Amino acid sequence: xxxxxxxxxxxxxSEAVTEGHPDKIADQIADAILDEVLRQDPVxxxxxxxxxxxxxxxxxxxxxxxxxxxxxxxxDTARAVVADIGYTNRDFGFCAGDCQIDVRLxxxxxxIADAVGIRSEAPRDLKAGDQGIMTGYAVAETAELLPLPIVxxxxxxxxxxxxxxxxxxxxxRPDGKVQVTIEYEDNRPxxxxxxxxxxxxxxxxxxEELVGGIxxxxxxxxxxxxxxxxxxxxYINPSGSFVVGGPxxxxxxxxxxxxxxxxxxxxxxxxxxxxGKDPTKVDRSGAYAARWAAKNLVASGLxxxxxxxIAYAIGVIExxxxxxxxxxxxxxxxxxxxxxxxxxxxxxPGMIIEALQLRRPIYRSVSVYGHFGRPDLDLPWxxxxxxxxxxxxxxxxxxxxxxx
Numbered sequence: 001x002x003x004x005x006x007x008x009x010x011x012x013x014s015e016a017v018t019e020g021h022p023d024k025i026a027d028q029i030a031d032a033i034l035d036e037v038l039r040q041d042p043v044x045x046x047x048x049x050x051x052x053x054x055x056x057x058x059x060x061x062x063x064x065x066x067x068x069x070x071x072x073x074x075x076d077t078a079r080a081v082v083a084d085i086g087y088t089n090r091d092f093g094f095c096a097g098d099c100q101i102d103v104r105l106x107x108x109x110x111x112i113a114d115a116v117g118i119r120s121e122a123p124r125d126l127k128a129g130d131q132g133i134m135t136g137y138a139v140a141e142t143a144e145l146l147p148l149p150i151v152x153x154x155x156x157x158x159x160x161x162x163x164x165x166x167x168x169x170x171x172x173r174p175d176g177k178v179q180v181t182i183e184y185e186d187n188r189p190x191x192x193x194x195x196x197x198x199x200x201x202x203x204x205x206x207x208e209e210l211v212g213g214i215x216x217x218x219x220x221x222x223x224x225x226x227x228x229x230x231x232x233x234x235y236i237n238p239s240g241s242f243v244v245g246g247p248x249x250x251x252x253x254x255x256x257x258x259x260x261x262x263x264x265x266x267x268x269x270x271x272x273x274x275x276g277k278d279p280t281k282v283d284r285s286g287a288y289a290a291r292w293a294a295k296n297l298v299a300s301g302l303x304x305x306x307x308x309x310i311a312y313a314i315g316v317i318e319x320x321x322x323x324x325x326x327x328x329x330x331x332x333x334x335x336x337x338x339x340x341x342x343x344x345x346x347x348x349p350g351m352i353i354e355a356l357q358l359r360r361p362i363y364r365s366v367s368v369y370g371h372f373g374r375p376d377l378d379l380p381w382x383x384x385x386x387x388x389x390x391x392x393x394x395x396x397x398x399x400x401x402x403x404x
Contacts, residue, residue: 011181016260020174022247025082025247027254028081029082033059037063041066048060052247055247056102061276086173093247116315126350128349129314130314131314132282135263135307136295137263140304150373153178154370156197156223160176160214168217171202171210172202173201175199191227194235199242201243210236254276258273272284272287274371285349285358288381297324301391303337340394340397344390
């Protein structure tokens with residue numbers, strides 16, 4: 001009698017944070033300022049960092065632009081972000097009206113500017129604004145072609161903010177975090193193993209009301225019931241009280257939620273921040289192009305999973321290397337997948353910027369709840385506009401190989 005095969009189980013975990021998390025406040029301020037500069041000068045060079053502690057906000061970095069960079073304008077933009085998030089009440093310990101915003105900007109360093117090229121340079125001649133490795137990833141396990149753990153985590157975080165802003169759960173405050181662990185069987189999502197939801201709240205709400213409300217108003221509307229069972233663990237505010245949050249409780253810094261921004265620990269990450277950077281910085285444009293290519297590759301049906309890595313050198317037009325890995329899910333070899341990607345996509349920085357229209361003020365919208373997926377936004381790097389071209393090239397390669 002044949003022994004039945006035991007399913008291979010894996011556990012993958014991703015986290016997400018709400019817009020009131022200190023690190024995400026920093027990212028949103030940086031990208032809101034970037035958008036404001038790009039509205040005035042689409043070829044601006046911008047590299048911003050934001051740090052927040054208590055009521056002190058530091059905006060620092062390099063900006064070369066034909067734009068109004070008066071500190072008062074930068075401060076107004078930052079305060080508008082803080083107010084929009086919901087920090088308008090002094091009782092929260094962080095309030096838009098009380099923020100001390102210190103602006104320290106200087107022009108882009110001449111050596112970097114010279115290495116990248118003049119701002120009016122033709123797209124084909126624009127050089128990479130930094131060295132580094134950018135990763136794009138897609139997998140056929142959700143409609144977004146993203147890993148289920150990060151998709152559910154981001155949806156839960158967005159729902160947490162929505163029920164607060166819509167006064168469905170008026171006792172919630174802006175800060176919050178979510179963590180989702182999915183149990184996989186044979187590399188396919190099987191069930192939710194654990195959910196962790198931490199939500200900042202009013203001191204007046206009872207724990208019973210808080211736990212019941214989060215379960216009813218956040219978890220139930222978001223998590224498909226067929227993924228939950230009696231063994232699913234749900235931790236709501238496991239630390240107990242979470243009244244003080246945001247920058248009153250923790251320092252915020254741009255670029256400190258990179259895996260939240262991308263693929264949630266499932267794919268590799270080169271370490272470069274996305275927010276606060278104009279698209280000549282390949283940390284941003286290269287990451288978007290790699291996701292664009294990976295998503296279209298998976299959507300073409302040539303592989304179930306695709307991870308694309310692009311390496312750049314500062315001052316060099318062409319990428320150093322483009323690598324494609326299907327993790328054993330490809331209908332054709334990884335080398336053939338790589339050849340197809342290189343035939344379809346031009347990964348020179350200027351050509352990416354032109355193809356994806358990256359000089360527009362679109363960045364604050366992706367500075368929270370993920371830069372990828374996002375069916376609520378029409379993001380050019382999320383469009384499935386290369387599927388047919390990929391299939392045709394694969395067919396031509398196959399016919400060529402058969403005839404030879």
